[in-house]
Amino acid sequence: MSGIRSTVPRQARPAGHGTSEFSELARTIRTSGLLRRRYGYYWTKIIGLPLTLLAGLAAFIWIGDTWWQLFTAAVLAVVLTQIAFLGHDAAHRQIFVSGKWNDWISLILGDLMVGMSYGWWQHKHTRHHANPNKLGSDPDIELPVIAVTAESRERPPRNQLLAWLQAHQGVFFFPILLLEGISLHASGVRRVTTRDPLDRRWVEIGFLSIRLIGYAVLVFLVLSPGIAFVFLAVQLGVFGFYMGVSFAPNHKGMPIVPRELTFDFLRRQVMMSRNVRGSRMLDVALGGLNYQIEHHLFPSMPRPHLRKAAPIIAAYCREHGVPYTSVGLFTSYAIIVGYINRVGLGERDVFACPLVEQRSQITLG
Numbered sequence: 001m002s003g004i005r006s007t008v009p010r011q012a013r014p015a016g017h018g019t020s021e022f023s024e025l026a027r028t029i030r031t032s033g034l035l036r037r038r039y040g041y042y043w044t045k046i047i048g049l050p051l052t053l054l055a056g057l058a059a060f061i062w063i064g065d066t067w068w069q070l071f072t073a074a075v076l077a078v079v080l081t082q083i084a085f086l087g088h089d090a091a092h093r094q095i096f097v098s099g100k101w102n103d104w105i106s107l108i109l110g111d112l113m114v115g116m117s118y119g120w121w122q123h124k125h126t127r128h129h130a131n132p133n134k135l136g137s138d139p140d141i142e143l144p145v146i147a148v149t150a151e152s153r154e155r156p157p158r159n160q161l162l163a164w165l166q167a168h169q170g171v172f173f174f175p176i177l178l179l180e181g182i183s184l185h186a187s188g189v190r191r192v193t194t195r196d197p198l199d200r201r202w203v204e205i206g207f208l209s210i211r212l213i214g215y216a217v218l219v220f221l222v223l224s225p226g227i228a229f230v231f232l233a234v235q236l237g238v239f240g241f242y243m244g245v246s247f248a249p250n251h252k253g254m255p256i257v258p259r260e261l262t263f264d265f266l267r268r269q270v271m272m273s274r275n276v277r278g279s280r281m282l283d284v285a286l287g288g289l290n291y292q293i294e295h296h297l298f299p300s301m302p303r304p305h306l307r308k309a310a311p312i313i314a315a316y317c318r319e320h321g322v323p324y325t326s327v328g329l330f331t332s333y334a335i336i337v338g339y340i341n342r343v344g345l346g347e348r349d350v351f352a353c354p355l356v357e358q359r360s361q362i363t364l365g
Contacts, residue, residue: 022266038302042095077238085287111207117188119198133272134257170341181240249332250292253339269296275326
């Protein structure tokens with residue numbers, strides 16, 4: 001980690017200075033009305049997406065036992081991912097003023113419809129937002145298979161298979177995402193069945209049981225065993241892949257922050273995040289996650305306002321010398337694959353190259 005120790009501190013600012021800079025930006029955003037709730041937008045999604053899911057399940061039952069159901073599996077995976085994005089918005093208090101309303105919407109969308117534990121996600125995601133890409137603080141850089149830091153790569157692997165996968169992880173990154181759906185479900189089940197503190201534990205257990213057990217029973221009632229297993233594999237694979245390619249561009253390949261280094265809030269959130277520029281269709285496809293910088297600075301900002309806030313925040317960052325990274329979608333994937341490939345091959349100073357590849361104006365050295 002010698003490179004980041006010698007370069008990133010020059011970007012740091014005294015805490016008071018950075019706080020005043022963010023306060024100025026926050027006033028600009030607030031007076032522009034970009035933090036106002038968008039009830040019409042969200043009620044349309046709250047009603048429309050569950051109805052779409054029910055229609056998909058009705059079509060699944062009507063079509064019956066046929067291999068054509070694999071297309072249904074893919075469609076359901078896309079709908080479930082979009083519902084997960086909506087649950088993400090609710091968990092960040094983007095939808096309602098009431099915390100309880102947002103919590104219950106998150107529980108219904110996440111646990112009951114998608115099969116992901118809201119309590120597990122909230123605990124993990126809150127820590128990520130507090131210190132993105134910081135060693136020892138951000139759980140999103142501690143992955144079970146993929147090594148995204150030199151520190152994690154240097155740990156002795158649990159077995160030879162994992163060692164081999166990490167050495168070739170640049171090649172296998174996208175195929176591994178096909179298993180992300182299973183991992184998300186399993187992580188949620190582990191969370192609700194442990195003794196760790198968890199609000200509404202029995203609500204989550206009930207919702208997850210209905211979703212995971214009930215859904216599997218329905219699939220095997222409608223389909224013959226062979227088709228049912230392939231159907232579930234396709235649905236889980238597409239869901240996991242879609243979730244993975246939506247979240248991966250946000251921080252992977254951005255600088256890793258040493259444990260002892262502290263940034264002010266503005267730089268901590270902007271410098272470790274990456275935006276993915278594109279059309280409004282891309283905004284829909286990625287659930288607004290492509291505006292990761294704006295989301296990290298203002299987590300409760302409604303999704304429709306992120307696109308409007310981006311140019312304001314980018315201009316403000318340029319004015320104050322804060323690196324603001326924005327690339328195209330495929331460029332972001334090329335950066336990620338190149339970065340994790342270098343980590344897998346054992347290179348220690350891997351954080352700077354992705355920044356050069358982005359052809360941004362960021363200078364860390």
